[in-house]
Amino acid sequence: QVQLVESGGGLVQPGGSLRLSCQASGRTFGDYGMAWFRQAPGKEREFVASISWSTGNIKYYATSVKGRFTISRDNAKNTVNLQMNSLKPEDSAVYYCGADRYGPGSTNLNAYEYWGQGTQVTVSS
16 A cells, blocks of 8 residues: 655746655555646546556656646656646645556546646645
């Protein structure tokens, strides 16, 4: 099993940046494909970005964030990060990280067995 804890959310003005981190427990973090999803009030949880297990050489991004967000992983520190630049009000949501054992970086919500509690991101002037 793996436990996930997100951090780094907050209030930021449009055009600003935030860096989210997801800290995982356990010694087999490298075995997990990781992803970020987000959920705004009244909406379904949606895919944001994902990274494949082990080397993380495969990455996927939602069209709405491509070119603005970057996902990365550090297996030595058991963390996956989401660098978010040029933030827009429509990026406001609770951001969740998910883990999928031996995952290729799926964009499908149902592929992820483990979830963190989420971190709130609010983009507003």
